[in-house]
Structures are given as structure tokens and as C-alpha cells.
Amino acid sequence: MNAAETFSVEMKGITKSFGGVHALKDVDFRVRAGQVHALVGENGAGKSTLMKILSGAYYKDAGKIKIDGEVVNIPNPHAGRKLGIAIIYQEFALAPDLTAAENIYLDHLSDKGGFINFRQLYRNAGELIGSLGFTINPRSKVEDLSVAYQQVVEITKALSEEAKILILDEPTAVLAPREVERLFSVLRKLKQQGVSIIYISHRLDEVFQIADRITVLRDGVVTGSAPRGDVTMDDVIGMMIGRTLTTMFPRRECEIGEEIFRIEGLRRGREVRDVSFGVRAGEVVGIAGLVGSGRTETVRAIFAADKKDAGRILLKGKPLKINSPRDAVRSGIGLVPEDRKGQGTILSMTIRENVTMPRLWKIMGKIGIIRAGREKAITDGLIRKLAIKTRGTESEVADLSGGNQQKVVLAKWFGTDCEVIILDEPTRGVDVGAKVEIYNLINELAARGLGVIVISSEMIEVIGICDRVIVMREGKVEAVLEKDELTEENIMRPAIGQN
């Protein structure tokens, strides 16, 4: 068997479920030495999961992994590293207060019994960085380096551990175009050294520049795999989407009224760049886009969860002064955050304590003594209305299922007199039955005349429940689609920047 035919990585029949939900189903994936193999797919397609299994962060339920032709077992990241597999995440795993050299050699700082030879450390680090074609001072603290250079440090770290398989998860999300070029030159150098590179990215234009082979995942299954030269970008897009629309979206006959909410020129750093849009009464506006496109950042800036740099917010034509979430709530805006466990609910408290939180003072009277009977009645009403499956008002939210937890967050706003409600990934991690119930609740909110904004990464969901969709990319509004224009392709193209 000649060298070109052996694969440095071979994953066969990989299957992984999380709590009954299939993340990966019988996935085959192979990379040759010195090859850049791109892994593409929508949010939640399973790319990260597959790579986490390869690097040892997760453990497969079924399947086989071979490194250089030998079957291996990778039970933890340490084992992965020993096999020469290095993964670089979007968030980087560097210690900001330490120097570049210390980070690069973090795993093996000392040769002799605990004492560090710093001179040698810096020299070796400098050499390694140089071999990639960069000049970064190994003595500089990582937190002082630009993001692009931090990434180089990460890659150098992988090199220092003699990685033969390098996995990059959305490496260019944080880079400027010029820096992307430099990253590619690094990757090409590594290719020449025989390193296998697995490149996860949404950015098809870049993928087509750097990849030798492209594999597409959709819903945990491989929908296509081919050498780069054999496919066009349209082919790849087709492999990424194209599910049949199920009929699980409740129909709405809703009167859409006048515009009641408007955002103008919203700006926050690099994440939200001059975003403007409007929402009408009774309308469900979706915000679609890939991870990192700035959707959550936009709504957080609206709600003042993060301070915005600039922008006007108008409710029914009147400009609002919103400097804190309290202002937002008082003005009539509600937010169902993306992270229901960390930001949407207080897990250790009961349903009752959670749902009454936004208006506790209002319903409790002046001295602030909680009228237990009234609180319970309100909670009971909400539990009934939203069909929250629970033993009662006193259940701890932590004990509820994901879907019911989400309903608790929704219940918070149901009783208030908010006029605009923002839902960030409302059905993420929610079972199908509860999803439908949540869609119904969204419809009901719209029917009441609220303006509803929904962020969702699931395209069929976006198409199914929204009247209008805003597609964001890199902090900007890339496209606005009316109901009759809502197709997966019309959403996907602006999302990845291919118009």
C-alpha cells in the first residue's frame, strides 16, 4: 500500500447522541497527510461534535477511529494530544497573563524536575514561530497580542506538541481579510510538512481557496464529500440545505398592523454594525444568520444588556431612552435570552419565583410584602396558559425539561404589558412536542398585537413561523426577505455572503 493511499485520520461509522437526540449518525470522514479537508454545514449539523470526538473532548457512541492505519481509542483530550491531534477552538485555550512562549510550551515547560530554563524556552518558541513565517516576540504576554497573533500562538502550541493532525474550528471568524491570507500561508506550510488539516468553516469562499477536499454534514449525516475541484459552491450549498419542510408550523391568520418598533443605526463595536429594521404590530420578524453574525449581540444591545455605542430605538414612533434592561422592560420590551439556564431563569428557584420576577413590585403593592396567595394564583394561571408540565408552582426550574424551562422564561413576559418581545433561539434544545407549543405561544403573542422578534439558526423554523426575515452577516443586515421570498437558499446565501 503506497503512502498516498493511507489516511492519517479515518473515522468510520461515527454515531453520537445527546440525551436521545442524534448529533451524528454513521459518519465517515477521512483525511490524508498533507491535505486540507474542509468540514462544512449549518449550525448544529454536527461538525464541532465530530471534531470533539476526534480530539477526545467527547466520546463516540459507536464507530471506529484509525490514526495512520491503526485503530485507536480516544477517551479524553489528553489521549488525543498524545496521538498528535490538536484542536484549536474559536475561543482559544490560552492563558492571557502568560507569555507566548509559556503558552506554547504549557504542557512541557520543564525538562528537569520542575525548573524552567527560560532562555531555552524563549529561543525554542521563537524558532517555532519563525518556522511558520511569523515574527512574534515570544516574551510578549498573550493578552497584549492581536487576535490573529494569538491564533498563531495557538497553532504554534499545537506544533510544539508535534501535532500531525490539526483541527481548526472557524479560524477566520475573528480575522481581518489580510490576516486570513497569512493564516492560509501558515496552513500551506504545514501541509508541506505533512500535517493533516481539518478546517471547519461557514465561509465557503475561503473553503474553496484553501481546501483540497470538502465534506458536507447536515443533521448529523454526511450529505456529500468530494475533492474541491469536483464541486461548485452551488453544489455545496445544495448539500448543506434542502430539507423537506415538515408541516409542524401552526398556521397563523394574523392581522399585521402598523410599525410599532424601529431600530435605527444600532452600533456596538465590531459585532453590531449599523443595524436598522422595523417591526409591525402582530408581526413575527426573524433574524437569521450564522454563528457570529451578530444577532444575539444586536438584541442584547437593543435590550441594553450590553451598552450600545450608537443607535435609536423607537416604540410607536417615540424615541426611547434605554440605558439598562430595566429601562427596556419599563418601556415595554421583553427578552427571552439565548441561554435559558444561565440568563433566562434562576434554576435554584421555583417556577413561581421565576415567573413573577419582572413585575414583582408591581403586583405586590407598596411596602413590598409578597402576597403569597396572589402570587400563586398568577403562577397557576401562567402554568395553565402555557401548558407547563410540572407538579405545581413550587417545582424548581432546574428539575424541568428544556422545553418547560423555556416556557417559564416566556411566562415571565406573558403577564406583563410588553409591546415588543425578543426571543433568542427559543426552541434550541427543546423536544418536538414542546417546540410546537412554543410556536403556538409565539403566534398568540403576535395575535395580541405585539411585535415579535425571533432569532433562530434553524432555517425551516425561521421560514415556518416568520412573516419577514432579516439576514445578518458579520454585524450587518445583509438582506431583508418578505414572506413570499422565504426559501432556505435565499436565507443561506446572504448569510454566507454569497449574493
Next chain:
Amino acid sequence: MTDLVEKNKGTALMVKAFNFVLRYNTIFIFVILLGVSASISDAFFTGRNIFNLLRQVSPIGIISLGMLLVILTAGIDLSVGSMMALASVLVAHFLLTRSLALSVLLTIVVCVLLGSVSGFFVANRRMAPFVVTLAMMTIAKGLAYYVSNGRPIPLKESGQALKSFGSGVFLYIPQPVFLMFGVFVIILLILRCTVFGRMVVAIGSNETAVRLSGVRAGIYKFLVYGISGCMAALAGIISTSRTGVGSPIVGQGYELDAIAAVVIGGASLSGGRGTALNTLLGVFILGMIGNIMNLKNVPPYPQWIIKGLIIIFAVLLQGIQRRTER
């Protein structure tokens, strides 16, 4: 076959009992300690000893209840010991020239103000409570020495009313003890029945979720330090009323005792967990340990060691309880 069923039933019951003990571990430790104390020493369960014990723990009890509120918000107040000394000195100082009511009021106001300064830096400037209250601790200590010139201030004629409070009884119970129970009831009600209490616990549990619900979390974080200051003031006033002197060296180390009591009572230093009753039990547990060792003439230094060991043991139990809960 029936044997197996019996055995399983038996273990299931044991598991249930175990979990029950874990859940109410503070009460169990308290009761066990009560039993142990009573059996080791005949002098323990006398009215005289019990009342002495209660009298002694009154200042710490009040401070611990204030500390509970602060810890519930995931904060900490290291300044209470020094503030107690400051209050002790201030009330004696004011009594030289003012009425009892005014002296008490002024003392409380000063301590609340100082506490509020701490609260401001924690809530508004988002500084670490540990650092802020550590600074306040030294400031309060300095103020106590400054006002008293480093010497105790004895209560004169004008201070007799205060002295009689300290030694007086009401329904056979020492008045300072009454005050402690009064504060206990108030804090209990606040935590259970008011919006303020609900928010304090919620903030310690998940401040982000509270803020995103449109609540101004900062106000609550600010207020608890003022309340803690008020508690320290009450403790200092009690101290002066009992000894007859305003002293700048009382309350040393009380902040640590208060924290220990709160923690033994099952509160988490990261906030969101803890009750007034359990905190008070924690105070009693600590008090009993010292008391019983005194009755048995255990020398003071080993007492500290044993106290420390009991604190570790109690917290270990909390940890196990928490882990089996989830």
C-alpha cells in the same frame, strides 16, 4: 425472593433517612450537640448557663444575621467587627452629652452610612466586596480608636439607662437576647415574605437573570451593606450596655465568627442559599462549642482547634448534601 425485596426496602428507607438528615443537617448538628453537651456536663442545661450562653451570643447573632443578607448576594462584609467596636465607642461617647435615644440613633446612622459606603463601591463601582469591606474594616477601627483616644469610655450617670438594658430581663429573658430574637424574626420575615428578600436571594443565585428581568440589582446589593452596618451597630450598643464601657477593642474577629455561623448554617459563600433560622442555629452551635468546653475546663487554645474542626465538618456535610441533591 422476599428477602431481596425486604433488603431493598430496607436500603431504600436508609437512603431516605440519610437524605433527610443531610437536608436538615444544621438542625441535626444542633440537636446532637445539645445532647452531647447535656450529657457531658450537668451544668449545661441549667437556666443560668443557657441564659449566659444566649447573652453571650446575642451580638454575634445579630451580626451574623446581617452577614447572612450580604452573603446571600454573593458578597461579604469583613468590616462588621470593627464597626461593632466603633459603635460601642460611639454610643458611649454620645451618651456623655446626649440622650439615650439620640445616642443610639446617631450610632446606628453612622454605621449605616459607613456600610452604605461599602455598598456603593460594591454595587456601583463593581469592586470586590472582600477588598472594599477589608478597607472599611481598617477605617472603622481607626475611627474607633480616634473617637476613644485608644481608651475605653465608661458610661456615666447618663448611661445608666443603657446599662439597665444590658442587664435587664423581660419575661425572665435578658433584654439583649430579646433584641437578637427580634432581629431574627425581622430578617426571617424579610427573607420569606418581602420582595426585597426575594431579590437578595435571587441576585446571589443568578444576578444576570435578575437583571435581564428588568430588576435593578444594584440597589439590593447596595442596601445589604447598610443593613449589615446597622446590625454591627446594634451589636456594639449591646456590648456597651453589658460592660458599661465603650471599648475600641471589642468585636475583634467577630466577622469571621459571623461568616462561620452563616456557613455552618448552610449558606453558600457564592450566594443564593441560606436561611435566617439556620444561621441562628449556626450561631448557637458555635456558641455551644465554646460554652461546653468552658464548662469542662478545656483550655482556650485547644478550643480554637476544635472549633475549626467542627466548622470544616459542618461544611463538608453541606457539600455532600448539595452534591446528592443534584
